[in-house]
Amino acid sequence: MGDRKEGIAKAEAENTTALAASYDSRIRPLLDTIDRLRHLKVMQEGIELPSIVVVGDQSSGKSSVLESLAGINLPRGQGICTRVPLIMRLQGHPSLSKPQLQLEYKDKIIPTSEAGISNSISSATAEIAGNGKGISNTPLTLVVKKRGVPDLTMVDLPGITRVPVHGQPDNIYEQISGIIMEYIAPKDSIILNVLSATVDFPTCESIRMSQQVDRTGERTLAVVTKADKAPEGLLEKVTTDDVNIGLGYVCVRNRVGDESYEQARDAEKRLFETHPLLSRIDKSIVGIPVLAQRLMQIQAASIAKCLPDIVKKINEKLSRNALELKQMPRNLSSMADAMRAFMNMISMAKESLRKILIRGEFDEFPDDMVMHATARMSEMLSKYSKELPSKCPSADERFLMEEIAVLEEAKGIDGLPNFLPRSAFRTLLRRKVKEISQIPSEFIRKMWAYIEDVVVRVLLHHSENYPQLQSLTRRAAENLVEKMRNRSYQVMEESIEMEMVANYTSNADYMKTWTELMNNHDKFINAIEDPTKPTKLSLEGFDEVEVSHLRQYVAMAEQAFDLRMRITAYWRSVVLRLVDNLALHILYSVNCLVEKEMEMELVDELVGPRMSGLERMLEESPSTAGKRERLGKSIGLLKEAKEVVAKIMDRIDAYGD
Numbered sequence: 279m280g281d282r283k284e285g286i287a288k289a290e291a292e293n294t295t296a297l298a299a300s301y302d303s304r305i306r307p308l309l310d311t312i313d314r315l316r317h318l319k320v321m322q323e324g325i326e327l328p329s330i331v332v333v334g335d336q337s338s339g340k341s342s343v344l345e346s347l348a349g350i351n352l353p354r355g356q357g358i359c360t361r362v363p364l365i366m367r368l369q370g371h372p373s374l375s376k377p378q379l380q381l382e383y384k385d386k387i388i389p390t391s392e393a394g395i396s397n398s399i400s401s402a403t404a405e406i407a408g409n410g411k412g413i414s415n416t417p418l419t420l421v422v423k424k425r426g427v428p429d430l431t432m433v434d435l436p437g438i439t440r441v442p443v444h445g446q447p448d449n450i451y452e453q454i455s456g457i458i459m460e461y462i463a464p465k466d467s468i469i470l471n472v473l474s475a476t477v478d479f480p481t482c483e484s485i486r487m488s489q490q491v492d493r494t495g496e497r498t499l500a501v502v503t504k505a506d507k508a509p510e511g512l513l514e515k516v517t518t519d520d521v522n523i524g525l526g527y528v529c530v531r532n533r534v535g536d537e538s539y540e541q542a543r544d545a546e547k548r549l550f551e552t553h554p555l556l557s558r559i560d561k562s563i564v565g566i567p568v569l570a571q572r573l574m575q576i577q578a579a580s581i582a583k584c585l586p587d588i589v590k591k592i593n594e595k596l597s598r599n600a601l602e603l604k605q606m607p608r609n610l611s612s613m614a615d616a617m618r619a620f621m622n623m624i625s626m627a628k629e630s631l632r633k634i635l636i637r638g639e640f641d642e643f644p645d646d647m648v649m650h651a652t653a654r655m656s657e658m659l660s661k662y663s664k665e666l667p668s669k670c671p672s673a674d675e676r677f678l679m680e681e682i683a684v685l686e687e688a689k690g691i692d693g694l695p696n697f698l699p700r701s702a703f704r705t706l707l708r709r710k711v712k713e714i715s716q717i718p719s720e721f722i723r724k725m726w727a728y729i730e731d732v733v734v735r736v737l738l739h740h741s742e743n744y745p746q747l748q749s750l751t752r753r754a755a756e757n758l759v760e761k762m763r764n765r766s767y768q769v770m771e772e773s774i775e776m777e778m779v780a781n782y783t784s785n786a787d788y789m790k791t792w793t794e795l796m797n798n799h800d801k802f803i804n805a806i807e808d809p810t811k812p813t814k815l816s817l818e819g820f821d822e823v824e825v826s827h828l829r830q831y832v833a834m835a836e837q838a839f840d841l842r843m844r845i846t847a848y849w850r851s852v853v854l855r856l857v858d859n860l861a862l863h864i865l866y867s868v869n870c871l872v873e874k875e876m877e878m879e880l881v882d883e884l885v886g887p888r889m890s891g892l893e894r895m896l897e898e899s900p901s902t903a904g905k906r907e908r909l910g911k912s913i914g915l916l917k918e919a920k921e922v923v924a925k926i927m928d929r930i931d932a933y934g935d
């Protein structure tokens with residue numbers, strides 16, 4: 279008994295002094311920093327912290343290794359015990375008379391004891407991953423504060439198994455390897471590969487996995503367990519290094535059966551000192567204390583290496599979040615605030631629309647051709663003018679027969695022969711204008727549909743900070759365009775009506791064209807009066823015309839010819855007016871829309887007699903409020919993290935490391 283006590287004391291003292299000497303004030307602050315960063319949950323901000331990840335095939339002895347390092351008992355045994363990632367934070371506290379343990383998961387902190395730890399972990403695992411054999415990647419954190427433990431933070435992961443045991447989901451292998459990959463893939467993770475001395479290393483699943491992410495093994499350390507069970511050939515196995523373990527091997531013997539932690543360390547020590555085969559292995563790569571020391575060195579080096587990068591990431595994330603917060607709409611607290619924001623929104627929208635609908639400046643939407651409105655509108659206009667027939671259409675294919683029919687009808691009213699009745703001209707013109715009147719109305723429909731699209735997009739863009747206003751804004755824009763479109767229809771109908779009722783043009787082109795066309799007169803009359811002349815004529819301004827059918831209407835043909843030439847000359851003025859008037863009207867309307875009507879409509883819709891829209895602006899939408907809160911929190915946290923890291927960096931500089 280006395281012997282054993284002495285042994286324990288000796289082991290503990292050795293542990294404590296060895297650790298205290300190597301991991302004095304230089305390493306501990308690094309770990310504290312990482313722990314604090316972990317505590318600040320910077321991982322949630324996408325910043326990765328270096329960690330030691332324990333991987334190994336099922337029953338290779340992962341939990342046993344962690345137990346040995348922590349000096350505590352973890353759930354251990356056959357099959358799958360570790361079903362969720364277990365983050366173990368070991369902290370050596372030389373002055374602590376009694377170990378302090380606690381489990382943290384799902385925002386809960388559960389104090390526990392060395393005796394109760396195994397049960398606490400089992401029930402927490404059941405709470406996270408269910409009572410069956412399923413697994414989960416929600417981690418469980420175990421904090422162990424104890425005299426003599428190394429300052430280490432490690433993650434224990436479920437062991438890999440190819441074959442699902444009874445009650446496990448079929449895809450258990452995929453699930454587990456997914457979790458393992460998530461932890462070992464980051465370049466800053468140190469992979470602690472636990473290999474049982476009883477197996478052939480190259481056949482280990484965990485070796486295959488770690489080689490996928492760390493081919494050269496530069497961040498992989500191997501722990502060979504169960505040295506006591508398979509001492510033969512172990513020396514050769516670790517010296518030949520068939521599996522590329524860059525950070526080297528450490529051979530250990532864990533607790534067996536009901537041994538206490540201290541008994542296990544004693545037995546291990548004796549084993550490597552006295553066993554005929556195992557004693558030949560270099561002392562620098564055997565035993566749990568060596569493993570602890572190696573891990574702490576590796577961990578400290580890895581943290582020191584990562585810190586500058588962590589600082590950079592924290593800063594980047596911080597400025598990105600700060601910018602995002604700045605760009606968020608201000609929290610409006612009074613009606614005056616809301617009014618100001620509303621008026622600001624209108625003036626921004628106005629300026630955007632002015633640029634794209636009037637001035638043709640597309641800097642706000644350089645690559646969005648749809649929003650290059652002046653260009654698109656001019657295309658639509660020229661398409662419209664091409665759709666209007668430039669030559670007056672004729673209902674009868676036979677030259678002048680339509681005119682003759684109209685003249686026949688008009689005869690009864692005006693009576694005088696040889697006198698071109700005004701009513702014939704008007705009747706014909708009415709008919710022709712009516713025929714094309716669908717074209718302008720279709721143009722108006724398309725044009726306003728396009729303008730509506732542009733206006734709605736610009737307004738929604740400028741009110742995107744107020745999602746609660748978007749439907750009102752859209753409605754205002756639609757109402758407004760509806761009004762403008764109806765006005766355009768009215769204007770168009772009026773101008774068509776004018777064309778039908780009145781004939782007038784001051785266009786000098788009319789007389790010129792008519793005179794030119796009338797140059798064909800004698801040639802035409804000759805052809806119908808003289809039966810010997812050819813019946814096909816080529817007349818200026820027309821395609822070749824056939825006139826044989828007109829020889830029976832000699833008297834009326836001359837009038838019909840005159841009528842046709844007048845209509846033809848006049849038609850050009852009609853088309854020109856239909857295009858120009860409508861174009862001018864649309865441009866004018868767009869101008870009115872941008873400069874005054876839009877504002878009036880929005881004020882009516884959003885402010886209204888009861889200011890209901892403005893009131894809505896005051897209620898921040900839940901999503902905006904949530905985002906603001908999230909950003910605020912994240913910024914606070916990152917600032918704190920930044921300070922924590924800055925402090926430790928200063929210290930590292932002071933040490934000259």
Ligand code: GDP
Binds near residue numbers: 337339531534
């Ligand atoms: P895990 O599934 O990788 O976590 O493996 P465990 O730590 O649960 O160990 C599996 C079994 O191997 C347990 O019964 C342990 O007692 C046993 N074991 C682990 N390490 C050693 C060792 O170094 N020597 C001996 N003899 N048995 C060990």
Ligand code: MG
Binds near residue numbers: 340353360437
């Ligand atoms: Mg385990």
